Amino acid sequence: MRHILVIGSGKSTSYLFKYLLEQSETENLHITVGDLDIDNAKKMIGNHKNATAITLDVFDKNSREDAVKKADIVISMLPARFHIEVAKDCVTYGKNMVTASYISDEMQALDQQVKDKGLVFMNEIGVDPGIDHMSAMQVIDRIRDKGGKMILFESFCGGLVAPESDNNLWNYKFTWNPRNVVVAGQGGAAKFLQENTYKYIPYHRLFRRTEFLEIEGFGRFEAYANRDSLKYQSVYGLDNIRTLYRGTMRRVGFSRAWQAFVLLGMTDDSYTIDDSENMSYRDFVNSFLPYSPTDSVELKFRHALKIDQDDMVWDKFVELDIFNPNKMVELKKGTPAQILQKILMDSWTLAQEDKDMLVMYHKFGYELDGKKHQIDSTMVCLGEDQTYTAMAKTVGLPVAIATLAILNKKITTPGVQLPINKEVYTPILEELENYGIIFKETKVPYLGYNPLNI
Numbered sequence: 001m002r003h004i005l006v007i008g009s010g011k012s013t014s015y016l017f018k019y020l021l022e023q024s025e026t027e028n029l030h031i032t033v034g035d036l037d038i039d040n041a042k043k044m045i046g047n048h049k050n051a052t053a054i055t056l057d058v059f060d061k062n063s064r065e066d067a068v069k070k071a072d073i074v075i076s077m078l079p080a081r082f083h084i085e086v087a088k089d090c091v092t093y094g095k096n097m098v099t100a101s102y103i104s105d106e107m108q109a110l111d112q113q114v115k116d117k118g119l120v121f122m123n124e125i126g127v128d129p130g131i132d133h134m135s136a137m138q139v140i141d142r143i144r145d146k147g148g149k150m151i152l153f154e155s156f157c158g159g160l161v162a163p164e165s166d167n168n169l170w171n172y173k174f175t176w177n178p179r180n181v182v183v184a185g186q187g188g189a190a191k192f193l194q195e196n197t198y199k200y201i202p203y204h205r206l207f208r209r210t211e212f213l214e215i216e217g218f219g220r221f222e223a224y225a226n227r228d229s230l231k232y233q234s235v236y237g238l239d240n241i242r243t244l245y246r247g248t249m250r251r252v253g254f255s256r257a258w259q260a261f262v263l264l265g266m267t268d269d270s271y272t273i274d275d276s277e278n279m280s281y282r283d284f285v286n287s288f289l290p291y292s293p294t295d296s297v298e299l300k301f302r303h304a305l306k307i308d309q310d311d312m313v314w315d316k317f318v319e320l321d322i323f324n325p326n327k328m329v330e331l332k333k334g335t336p337a338q339i340l341q342k343i344l345m346d347s348w349t350l351a352q353e354d355k356d357m358l359v360m361y362h363k364f365g366y367e368l369d370g371k372k373h374q375i376d377s378t379m380v381c382l383g384e385d386q387t388y389t390a391m392a393k394t395v396g397l398p399v400a401i402a403t404l405a406i407l408n409k410k411i412t413t414p415g416v417q418l419p420i421n422k423e424v425y426t427p428i429l430e431e432l433e434n435y436g437i438i439f440k441e442t443k444v445p446y447l448g449y450n451p452l453n454i
Contacts, residue, residue: 001030002407005067007056007086008077009033009041012100012126014387016077016396017044017051023404024050034067058082069093073407075399083107091117098403100126100395103416111416120411124418125402127358127394128157131379131432133232133418134398134425135439136362139375140236141422143366151242151372152365152448156213156223158249159391162355162382163218169316171251173348175356175391182341183269184248185227192229193244195448201225204262207255211247213361215378216440221359223247224255235420243448249359257316260305261340264288269337276334282325284339298323320347356383358390360439365446372446379439397435401428 004020006013020031031048034056035041041053058064058078068074068089073096076086080101087106090097091113103123114121124130132155140150159175160166174181190201201209210222229246238244261267265288273279273287282297289300301307301323307314321327322343329339350356362377383390402419405411411424419425432438 001050002028003030003032003071004073004075004403004407005032005034005071006075006077007034007058007067009035009037009044010077011389012392012395013044013077014389014392014396016075016392016400018388019397019400020403021045021048021051024048027404027408032067032071058085065089065093068095071095073098073403075099075403077399080104087121090119090121094119096120096122096406098122098125098399098406100124100130100399102129103418108416114416115414118414120406120414121416122402122406122411122419122424123416125398125428126396127391127398128360130398130419131394131429131437132157132360132362133420134429135360135377135379137236137420138425138429139362139364139377139441140238143364143368143375144237146368148366148368148373149240150238150364150366152244152363152374152446153236153238153241154211154243154245154247154363156211156221156247156249156359156361158221158223158359160249160251160357160359161350162357162390165350165354165356166251168347169312169319170254170257170348172254173350173354173356174345175350175358175389178341178345178348179337182267182337182344185224186267186269188227190225190227190229192225192246193233193241196242207259207262210255211245212252213249215359215361215380218359218380220252221249221361222252222255223249223361235418243365249361253313253316257313260307260313260317263305266336266340269335272333272335273339274333276329276339277332279329279339280325281321281327281329281343282323284329284343285322288336320344350386352386355385356390357381358394362439365448372448374444374446375441376444377439377441379437381437393435394437397432397437398428401431 031051033041033045033053036057038053038055045051056067074090076083076099083099084106087097087110091110094117096119161173185203185206190206192199206224210224213221224247226246229244233244286297289304331339358381360379364375366373381390381394
């Protein structure tokens with residue numbers, strides 16, 4: 001048997017285990033799942049004869065090393081900051097490794113050691129990052145192979161709620177880590193290129209400068225800029241591109257309402273609120289508003305944010321029940337962001353019958369034979385239920401497919417890497433189509449960033 005060690009059995013692993021277990025007979029695989037919560041690990045693999053669950057604490061050096069030694073390849077589905085210890089063990093014991101996370105500086109520092117040992121450390125092979133890299137590079141390489149020159153690349157992705165489960169005024173529910181949603185965009189200005197000019201959006205303006213997108217059959221979306229759109233400029237070979245923009249997708253209207261939380265300071269994670277455990281939701285909101293002996297919290301809120309009482313955006317805040325004097329925060333020394341997250345989870349946690357949705361949209365502008373062209377490429381993936389979500393599907397399947405490809409020596413280039421080469425993305429994207437993860441390409445007139453500047 002060939003042994004695959006999977007460390008971590010969280011929400012994004014359901015399809016990963018499903019795929020590996022389905023392949024275990026024909027591919028002669030045994031899957032070992034290591035997790036602190038062994039009950040959850042057992043739940044993920046059921047009673048499958050080709051799988052074993054073990055208790056594994058990533059900070060217990062001996063048990064971690066012992067598990068890595070026995071494996072032929074290691075998949076780390078831990079939070080990103082914990083990958084490095086596993087990675088060092090993989091270098092020591094000569095094991096290939098796969099993660100869905102961004103390549104950290106510590107991981108990149110292992111590159112030469114990984115190459116010296118002829119190992120493959122595949123990172124960023126989930127959805128965003130992951131499927132976005134692969135689907136983008138497939139089209140970019142195709143354009144280049146025809147002799148085309150890239151002049152525009154825009155890429156957008158969003159984890160959202162499926163249309164049949166979209167039943168709140170924000171048109172949004174948490175499908176991933178809620179904390180990442182609350183603190184999104186913080187830590188520096190968003191940076192991107194538009195028509196050969198560097199552009200910046202500071203955090204306090206981020207949610208008021210949005211792009212609009214239409215996906216056939218799914219309607220209209222908006223997108224706000226990611227913090228650093230230029231991170232992959234050289235990696236993708238786009239050093240001479242005129243427009244390069246990456247963004248996060250939401251339904252139209254979300255960003256305008258979210259801006260209220262930003263302006264009031266409710267998304268701040270840099271300090272704690274005194275006596276927060278004894279605060280009601282209403283007290284929390286009021287703590288960001290000026291004192292008035294006569295005006296209600298609602299009135300002060302609307303006045304501070306210049307929201308008319310018949311403005312649709314007002315209904316969004318009422319729906320969240322943030323003015324309730326009886327619901328308690330119950331978080332000791334909570335930051336504003338932590339308290340806001342708790343409040344939002346009341347309304348935005350997926351119900352048992354809810355389904356999620358993953359949307360992706362790429363725009364490719366290029367010059368060929370003296371003419372300008374554009375290709376728009378869209379992908380929508382819908383979840384099945386609370387276990388087999390669109391997020392788990394788009395994260396877990398690429399990880400599983402890449403793992404098997406490395407094990408079968410179809411991916412052999414050594415080093416710490418991301419999936420931007422043809423030997424990686426071609427077979428993986430082809431196989432993902434069998435699971436309904438399909439990009440629909442449309443040729444459209446090239447208008448550049450400014451549609452008026454034809």
